[in-house]
Structures are given as structure tokens and as C-alpha cells.
Amino acid sequence: MAARIFIDGAAGTTGIEIRDRLAGRSDVELLLLPEDRRKDASARRELLNAADIAILCLPDDAAREAVALIENAQTRVIDASSAHRVTDGWTYGFPELIGMEKVRDADRVSNPGCYPTGFLALLAPLTGAGLLRTDYPYSVNAVSGYSGGGKALIERFEQAPELAFRGYAYGGEHKHLPEMQTYAWLNAPPVFAPSVIPAFRGMIVEIPLTAQALGKASTMSELRAYLADFYAAGTVINVEAGTEPPSELLIEDDKDPSDGMTLWVFPSPDEQQARLVALLDNLGKGASGAAIQSLNLMIGAPETEGLRLPGC
Numbered sequence: 001m002a003a004r005i006f007i008d009g010a011a012g013t014t015g016i017e018i019r020d021r022l023a024g025r026s027d028v029e030l031l032l033l034p035e036d037r038r039k040d041a042s043a044r045r046e047l048l049n050a051a052d053i054a055i056l057c058l059p060d061d062a063a064r065e066a067v068a069l070i071e072n073a074q075t076r077v078i079d080a081s082s083a084h085r086v087t088d089g090w091t092y093g094f095p096e097l098i099g100m101e102k103v104r105d106a107d108r109v110s111n112p113g114c115y116p117t118g119f120l121a122l123l124a125p126l127t128g129a130g131l132l133r134t135d136y137p138y139s140v141n142a143v144s145g146y147s148g149g150g151k152a153l154i155e156r157f158e159q160a161p162e163l164a165f166r167g168y169a170y171g172g173e174h175k176h177l178p179e180m181q182t183y184a185w186l187n188a189p190p191v192f193a194p195s196v197i198p199a200f201r202g203m204i205v206e207i208p209l210t211a212q213a214l215g216k217a218s219t220m221s222e223l224r225a226y227l228a229d230f231y232a233a234g235t236v237i238n239v240e241a242g243t244e245p246p247s248e249l250l251i252e253d254d255k256d257p258s259d260g261m262t263l264w265v266f267p268s269p270d271e272q273q274a275r276l277v278a279l280l281d282n283l284g285k286g287a288s289g290a291a292i293q294s295l296n297l298m299i300g301a302p303e304t305e306g307l308r309l310p311g312c
């Protein structure tokens, strides 16, 4: 029998992408609200409770409200917002790091944030294995396509073609810091420097390292070998194992959506520094693709069903 899925927030940036990816699947029945009732709490309550799985593509407060509207033990939840990422009783929906079985069996799954997806994919396996230290003062530089800020930022960028770059979070606070610290086992949150460029989608997340970060690893090149091995069995995350760095990494505005992610480790020639880099689609593995991957596991479908991956 098809799994009944309700996307709360289906008219938003993330919701539309999930709906598009699920349309036409015979193992899924989409429960939909008409446009004039999509914010009506009683209509949402009805479908939240009728669904096997509710996917929340809402601002944080509305996501908390949606969870409170669920009055039965049968509806399972995938929350794309940042409301429940480090909340007890919730499973962090990053199967490659948390374990497929945990996501498969969970009733409450929180999708990782887009920037933490790149950050944690690079760092968590390495700190988890002790190859990198958990007490190093990490920093992370990142650029995102403007769809990362949802409808409001899309409108802002599309109405201001003169905007060429937007740096933000200069106050040292960002809603992604708790999950970055928690799931990489860090003693302190990283210094986080996010920014937005005038491309609709796409994201680069970079962690610069000095040799002081090394724990059990004796060279930076060991980090790359470990990551390549760690992700070898999966098809969503790909580690570029070549030793020659490319001369540049690009975000191209007309690139097709992608649910994959590519990781690089670029050691300096003397191995005293490295740049760890992740390239992803903020709306793919950074949001909608990750939600579909968790959904697939939860309904017993192949993990990558409906995902847009190279070669698929």
C-alpha cells in the first residue's frame, strides 16, 4: 500500500521541490490541501493526523505547532526546519553519519541544515575517529545560492539585481551552530562565516585547517583517504580522491538540481595546512533531497529512489 505523505508547507521553496520529486511515485500517495486552506490549522491537523509521514517545510515556529497538532501515535515526522535538530527524542536525518537503521526506524526525524550538511560530512567522520581534534578552534566559510533563504530571500535577490554578495551572521550567532557542534563532538561551536551569492541554488562549505587540528592523523592526506573509505559504500556522497587540486571550484547558475554532494581534501604541499571542501545543492542534499532520502528509508523504498544523482 502506498504511504500517505502530507507536506505541510508544500507551497514553499523546499516543499515544492519535495512535492515535485514525489509526484508520480506509485509507492507514495500525496495528501494535499487547497491553496486557500494551506495555513488553516484545522485543515492541517486533519491531514497531519491522516498521514503516515508528515514532512514539515515550515518556519521553526510553525513546525513546532505542526508537531503539537499531531494527536496520534501513527504519524511519523520529517522536519526540514531547524526546530528539532538537537532535541531529545528526534533522530538527526543524516543516514551516512547517524546510521541508516536509526533513520529507518525513527518516528521523529529532523533534516540537517544545509550548511551543516557540508560541514558535518567533512568533519564528523574525522573527529569521530579521533583523526582530528575536538578541541581545535574550527572555522567554516560558506556560500549559498539565495534559495537557501526561502521565499523571502528569493524575492529580495530577484528584485535587486545589483546584489552581488551578501555576508551575514556577523554577530557570531546562527541557528546552525548547535547541530554543527553537537554532531561533530566539538568542545566549542565553529566560527561560522556564511554568505549568499546571486545564484538560485548551490553551496560551497569550506573548513580551513592547520596541522594543530591533527589528532591521531599524522598527515592531512590521511584525512582524504579516511573520508574516501568512510563514504565508499554510498552513492549520495562522493569523495574526490585525486591528488591534484582543481584550479577552481564553480557554482554555476544554470546547473540542474542535484541530491549528491562532493567532498575534497586539499593538503598544502608541506602538509601543514589543508582546505576541506564540500560542494552541494542547498535544495538537494541540503534540504529536499535529504528529506526524500530519509523518507525512502522510513517507508522501505530503495535509499536513493527519486533522487537526482550523477549517472541516474
Ligand SMILES: NC(=O)C1=CN([C@@H]2O[C@H](COP(=O)(O)OP(=O)(O)OC[C@H]3O[C@@H](n4cnc5c(N)ncnc54)[C@H](OP(=O)(O)O)[C@@H]3O)[C@@H](O)[C@H]2O)C=CC1
Pocket (backbone or CB within 6 Å): 008, 009, 010, 011, 012, 013, 014, 015, 038, 039, 040, 056, 057, 058, 059, 060, 062, 080, 081, 082, 112, 113, 114, 147, 148, 149, 150, 151, 152, 282, 283, 286, 287
Ligand atoms: N531553502 C533551503 O535551502 C532550506 C530550507 N530549510 C528549512 O526548511 C523550512 C522551509 O524553508 P523554505 O521552503 O526555504 O521556506 P519558504 O519561506 O520558501 O516556505 C515556507 C512555507 O511555509 C508556509 N508557512 C508559513 N507559516 C505557515 C503555517 N503556519 N502553516 C502552513 N504553512 C505555513 C509559507 O507560506 P507562504 O507561502 O504564505 O509564505 C511558505 O509557503 C525552513 O525551516 C527552512 O529553514 C532547510 C534547509 C535548506
Ligand SMILES: CC(=O)N[C@@H](CCC(=O)OP(=O)(O)O)C(=O)O
Pocket (backbone or CB within 6 Å): 080, 081, 082, 112, 113, 114, 115, 144, 145, 146, 147, 148, 149, 150, 153, 175, 176, 194, 195, 196
Ligand atoms: C542563505 C540562507 O539564508 N540560509 C539560511 C539557512 C537555510 C537552511 O539550511 O535552513 P535551516 O536553517 O532550516 O537549516 C540561513 O542562513 O539562515
